[in-house]
Amino acid sequence: MNWILLSLLSALFLGLYDITKKLAVKNNAVPPVLLLNVMFAAALWTPIIWMSSLSPSMLTQAQSAGDSAWLARWQLAVAPIDMVQHLQVAFKSLIVGISWTAAFAALHRLPISVASPIRATGPVWTISFATLLMGERPSFQQWVGLSIIVLAFLAFSRVSRTEGISFHRDRSIWLMYLATLSGSASALYDKYLLQTVGLHPATVQAWFSIYLVPVMLPWYAWWRWSQKSKTRFAWRHSIPLIALFLLLSDFLYFQAVSDPNSLISIISPVRRTSIIVAFVAGVTWFGELNWRPKLLCIIGLLLGVFVISFR
Secondary structure, three states: OOHHHHHHHHHHHHHHHHHHHHHHHOOOOHHHHHHHHHHHHHHHHHHHHHHHHHOHHHHOOOOOOOOOOHHHHOOOOOOOOOHHHHHHHHHHHHHHHHHHHHHHHHHOOOOHHHHHHHHOOHHHHHHHHHHHHOOOOOOHHHHHHHHHHHHHHHHHHHHHHOOOOOOOOOHHHHHHHHHHHHHHHHHHHHHHHHHHHOOOHHHHHHHHHHHHHHHHHHHHHHHHHHHOOOOOOOOOOHHHHHHHHHHHHHHHHHHHHHOOOOOHHHHHHHHHOHHHHHHHHHHHOOOOOOHHHHHHHHHHHHHHHHHHHOO
């Protein structure tokens, strides 16, 4: 499949991931939703880890259509890793756990048409971290893109005030900031795990999904023993779909990146178009307000992301 089409499909599933998150946490207790989500993801990866350990041939590239190494053909084979690497992946789970906890808690209250665009500013923070911590120097074009995103973000804050949301005082906005910042930190750490440590994407995905379960347990325990009577939990069919859509999005993304003809400078901004899916759902399904000015702000955010990413 063409890598551009793979990128577009990845964006579609990422948008559906945002929608199912909102459906799952709206008027619902967040900790059990999040724990069930990560448990479902871990359940999907567990048999793949088991099959990879049983059949070494699955860890090699398939040579024919009938070869038993079908996991390798689909880039799902999970390679064995040592204790240090397990700890490194567990640390990623901790970072992602912080990001997801903050994002789910924020999405519990925020309109999806506000929450998703904030998450789309991730490239700003990734570049900022890379500049401060890794000695990278953004180009003039990237500074222009950053400026466009900041202006669009300021415009978003003004639009959101009409809905009683203050970008300076609202607790949910600050939680979404935390989710975005920790998500950007996770992206930089991914670069370290994949390029410096040399781990395979499926190996990272599988084990960090497993380790997310114990990371999420303390928050669930806090809710179970102190908040259950205040915030009730209701099972919804959207809960397992959260993990499924994210796994599909990440799988298609890695498939696109693995294409030797692909350009990451195009894949990244294309994937950010997922906020369009979330925005349309916010207007049509959730009846969110002020969609016209929000649409202009989203166009500004996407323009800034494209300017940053293109070379």
